[in-house]
Amino acid sequence: MTNYKNFPMVPRVIFGPGCFDQLGEILLPKRIHSEAPFIFLVDDVFEGSPLVSRIPLMFNDQIIFISADEEPKTDQVDVLVEKIKFQYGALPSGIIGIGGGTLLDLAKAVAIMLANPGKAYEYQGWDLVKKPSIYHVGIPTISGTGAEVSRTTVLLGPEKKLGINSDFTTFDQVLLDPELTKGVPKEQWFYTGMDCYIHCIESLNGTFLNAFSQSYGEKALDLCKEVYLEELQEGDARDKLMMASWHGGMSIAYSQVGVAHAMSYGLSYLLGVRHGVGNCLVFQHLEEFYPEGVALFNAMKDRHHIVLPEGICKNLTEDDFDIMIKVALSLEPLWENALGKEWRKQITPDKLRSIYQMI
Known part of the structure; x- marks a missing residue:
């Protein structure tokens, strides 16, 4: 059973x-x-x-x-x-x-x-x-x-x-x-909303997906698309993003997040990068894992004239990269959801280092 x-x-x-x-x-x-x-x-x-x-x-x-x-x-x-x-x-x-x-x-x-x-x-x-x-x-x-x-x-x-x-x-x-x-600064509104959006992409493309998490994730994703890609009244946009957040949270309750969140945890641990910003910094480089999700993310980013920080990892030492990689790799359920039980065959320290170096 x-x-x-x-x-x-x-x-x-x-x-x-x-x-x-x-x-x-x-x-x-x-x-x-x-x-x-x-x-x-x-x-x-x-x-x-x-x-x-x-x-x-x-x-x-x-x-x-x-x-x-x-x-x-x-x-x-x-x-x-x-x-x-x-x-x-x-x-x-x-x-x-x-x-x-x-x-x-x-x-x-x-x-x-x-x-x-x-x-x-x-x-x-x-x-x-x-x-x-x-x-x-x-x-x-x-x-x-x-x-x-x-x-x-x-x-x-x-x-x-x-x-x-x-x-x-x-x-x-x-x-x-x-x-x-009301009154949330635009960049913060974008980064926090993208946390929800990335939740959905990782949940809906994960190996843990089932009808329960899928039903919540799909609804949250639709709401994110409305909020960030359509013309909405301000009150409607607030209502819909609040419900997107709720449904996105429910989606991962019965599944899990994935690559962007695992790597974002490394950025936060070493550099104190805020969670929503960290997710975006990593997610922009994950076409290999989430091609459609990254394309849509770029469309949302361009529509709202968001410029992501650059050069965050430019002056890091090898030890710094090792710390971030260790933190990211410790989140085994996230990697298993993203890539299945054999995830270690695809994800190596060198692979993670190459992604971090682009940030």
């Missing part, structure tokens, strides 16, 4: 312009007691903005502003967990992440680590978490990463960039309010 994955989905989700204002009534029944606060991890780009005044604070709830300029790190998670434990002495009622993929991943990781012993890096991998995380809510303010729906929280650790992949990672509640994505 085949053993199928029994993976978790977000049990509660609310969608619609302005639904952020329902957060207070959603959280109220989840309060343990008046001394157990909700901790809001918020992208510091919103500090002093009208959004902050709409956060439904009660009792000793706390907002912690966090910069999303760098990828989330395991030691950053550990510091936040210690700070919360020290300040309150008991578990909070829950963690609410408000921001892009970085803030959502941090919220998921902090919720896990408040309930589990040890350090965050010890849980980087697949199904290492033993105890359920505390209640946690995800509220994306940019669309594309799929972090709001996935069972992973991707972190830069001392030795690798790798997710905490577990059944306890998934959010208990997600609020999808397209109005929160």
